Amino acid sequence: MKILVIGAGATGGYFGGRLSQAGRDVTFLVRPKRAEQIAAEGLQLVSPHGDVTLHPPTVTAGTLAGPYDVILLSVKAYGLDAVMDDFAPAVGPDTMIFPVLNGMKHIDTLTLRFGAGPVLGGVCLVATTIDPAGRIVQMAPMQELIYGELDGSITPRVQALDAAIKGAGFEAKLSPTILQAMWEKWVFLATLGGITCLLRGTIGDIAAAPGGADLALRMRGEAAAVATAAGYPPSEAMLTRTGGALTAAGSPLASSMYRDMRNGGAVEVEQILGDLVARAKGFGVDAPLLGAAYANLSVYEAGRLKS
Numbered sequence: 001m002k003i004l005v006i007g008a009g010a011t012g013g014y015f016g017g018r019l020s021q022a023g024r025d026v027t028f029l030v031r032p033k034r035a036e037q038i039a040a041e042g043l044q045l046v047s048p049h050g051d052v053t054l055h056p057p058t059v060t061a062g063t064l065a066g067p068y069d070v071i072l073l074s075v076k077a078y079g080l081d082a083v084m085d086d087f088a089p090a091v092g093p094d095t096m097i098f099p100v101l102n103g104m105k106h107i108d109t110l111t112l113r114f115g116a117g118p119v120l121g122g123v124c125l126v127a128t129t130i131d132p133a134g135r136i137v138q139m140a141p142m143q144e145l146i147y148g149e150l151d152g153s154i155t156p157r158v159q160a161l162d163a164a165i166k167g168a169g170f171e172a173k174l175s176p177t178i179l180q181a182m183w184e185k186w187v188f189l190a191t192l193g194g195i196t197c198l199l200r201g202t203i204g205d206i207a208a209a210p211g212g213a214d215l216a217l218r219m220r221g222e223a224a225a226v227a228t229a230a231g232y233p234p235s236e237a238m239l240t241r242t243g244g245a246l247t248a249a250g251s252p253l254a255s256s257m258y259r260d261m262r263n264g265g266a267v268e269v270e271q272i273l274g275d276l277v278a279r280a281k282g283f284g285v286d287a288p289l290l291g292a293a294y295a296n297l298s299v300y301e302a303g304r305l306k307s
Helices: 012-021 032-041 075-088 103-116 156-165 178-199 203-208 211-230 236-247 254-261 268-284 287-305
Strands: 002-006 025-029 041-045 052-054 070-073 096-099 119-128 134-148 171-174
Touching: 002 012, 002 075, 002 096, 012 025, 012 041, 012 052, 012 119, 025 075, 032 052, 041 156, 041 171, 070 075, 070 134, 075 268, 096 103, 096 119, 096 156, 103 203, 103 211, 103 268, 119 178, 134 178, 156 171, 156 268, 178 203, 178 211, 178 254, 178 268, 178 287, 203 211, 203 236, 211 268, 211 287
Parallel strands: 002 025, 002 070, 041 134, 070 096, 134 171
Antiparallel strands: 041 052, 119 134
């Protein structure tokens, strides 16, 4: 199975690297500068599961020749529109587009561009970053990909994808309820990103502040109410797990949005918070804390673009 990984950043580079290490047929679509870096220094993974330097094939926009079986898509959501033009030549009649972006908006965007047929649902669970040397650094042991047909069916093509991904050094799960998994991750990420950016601190900082833990749980309640209105109520197990994670005393946990904001970078505000707030309004769900977090990051983004 020919796999095209879009980008060699923190997420795509990590999972694509592990697939390549396991002997899968993986090519990375990257910018010219990243291609030069990989050619000179290799694709370097620094991980609790073992460090490795790989030398996978790369291509750049405009040099794709023919379709791929799978396109693993893990770019930041705000970069999706631009990157679709780059990988469009790789989409053939039997190609599966496997996105692991945050939120749900990307499903509509991909379907509008390529039709419903190629698009799968996907979730990734990993904590990685790119260090100044261009290495992909895994910050916690968790590493999992979850995938499935959006309608929940177990098709021959998704079974073939499952066979290709399993046994590559990370957890891999074919799910007949992928939309549920996507909504549950969205509820958690919107809460984590919203509360850490709104209150300007880690979960430990927030838990130590007067009323901080309660605010985190109230924001999660708003996000869960939107998911419930959409037909995907979070499970009790998910609520218990995330409740503990969002209120843990002394926790260093923070969202990538918070780290990006601290560094003056772009944030996925429209995809993680804006779309959720819009759906809340559409369902008639009251979500003032999510709305405040959305307004907060919208002000930040507007200021960043002016500077």
